[in-house]
Amino acid sequence: MSNADSGSAWPWLGNAKEENDAIPRATATVLVIAIAALSFFSLCRRRNHLTSPLPPGPRGVPFFGYLPFLGTNLHRKFAELAETYGPIYKLRLGSKLYVVVNSPSLAKEIVRDQDMTFANRDPNIAGAIASYGARDIAFSSQGPYWRNLRKLFVQQLMSNMSLDACYGLRRQEVRKALSDLYRKRGLPVDIGELALLILVNMVMGMLWGGTLQGEKGEAVASEFREVVAKLMVLLGSPNVSDFFPALAWLDLQGVERDMKRVHQWLDGFIQPIIDCATKGTTSGPFKQKEGEPKCIEQKKDFLQIFLDMEINLEDNQSPVDKNVALKAILMDVVIGGTDTTSTMVEWVMAELLQNRNVMNKVIHELTEVVGEDEMVEEHHLPKLKYLDAVIKEAFRLHPALPLLVPRTPNASCVVGGYMIPKGSNVFLNMGSIHRDPKIWDEPLEFRPERFLEGPSKYDFSGNNFAYMPFGSGRRICAGLALAERMLPYVLASLLHSFKWEIPLGSELDLLDKFGIVVKKMKPLVAIPRPRLSTPELYMSR
């Protein structure tokens, strides 16, 4: 009688009749033990969920929770609450639960140990409108749709090969801006506006080869800046409709109405680009320059690749219109990529103008590495170690997204011994971690040298949980590779070509205002004075 017949508990285990069956039998034993262990751990985890308490947090008032006390400067409020409630706390806002994490070790539990569970988003009403109903990369939750879009984006557009091929275009936009600045030398310049124009043109050129040109182009860029600034504020502002979904139809603060207006303007900005790619016509503010370098020579530009691609665009089993998916990605790139980067150009310049000794060291390094008879090229960037430390220090004190983009666990889980319920909104408070005196010596001082001491200790890869200006894990910034090229290139070029001064009688401060991207409260205005050896250099393309 076989073991199977003998009523063994695992009959299929006893079916190995020959010696050769020893291996499958061993494998099966290991499998059974593994399954048993997993079930045991999963049971323990489930029991943990049931027994672990929710994180501590302020009480608030019935029905509204902490909402009446939140204020508008969320990043400041969150930092303040961390001092009372410690590394993890909860806030009940209306019917929703928010969890704020303020320590590197707990951030690690989220973005490394339980990254899969936390790699989801639950966009607020403003975010859902801005992203065509969470059809973009930033706001869609993980699943085949998000994976396909992100893979296409990172592999096609952000690969080293594609970015190398587009260098000519980035260079052309920077050179054009420098010669325009030369003509305006001695006059006050709004740094954020200047940086945004350069960046929008760089990104637009990469996407499809068109840029904003002439006075009309500048006017559109300036309107774009206003609209995007408004969008960032709307994305970050507490909205009653999000906290009380039953009241959403009332749109009490008008956030939905305002966001729809902003979105309509941006949709009108993006649609002509798609028309150009699909029909070969353009009616918008962009011009394609004849005879000038087109991105990725001998290759189609990004839009064309996307349009030609057979890509699975199903989201939760319902097909997504390709035009909508494309517009949603463009929105990520055009807004996510340009506003963040230009905001950082402004913060770095503001810190340098405030700390003249640091500025002098940057200029000295540029003179040594590039020389006064040459313009900056991208190949100089790896040698600009001090500038790199300056940028990292600016990201520490002024991370463009101090709360990253909130994550939502798709199952209840335990972090730091506390239960985080499925569907809650989790903020990683990097703004606070970056200024934590337990981690950083003299945290409020602008001291780039701290990044020179162990340059490999801090980078933007999200592996050091005390320093993550681009996030970490599966949802780390998808445009990091491009940001790492554009930001230092624009900064090095502006600083090498001109000496910058604050206009007489104006005062420089470093106050910020909250939005999902945190900007300088007062735009930075400075005067450029040429510092290169000959005027011809400024005209070279």
Ligand code: HEM
């Ligand atoms: C200084 C420049 C930039 C900063 C500070 C920045 C920061 C961030 C941060 C903090 C996140 C959220 C990460 C997380 O949830 O862990 C993010 C996501 C994202 N960023 Fe950036 N970013 C920058 C530039 C760019 C550029 C140039 C692009 C596009 C060309 C871009 C596209 C995206 C996209 C698509 C996502 C969503 C990724 C996902 O959810 O899977 N960003 N970025």
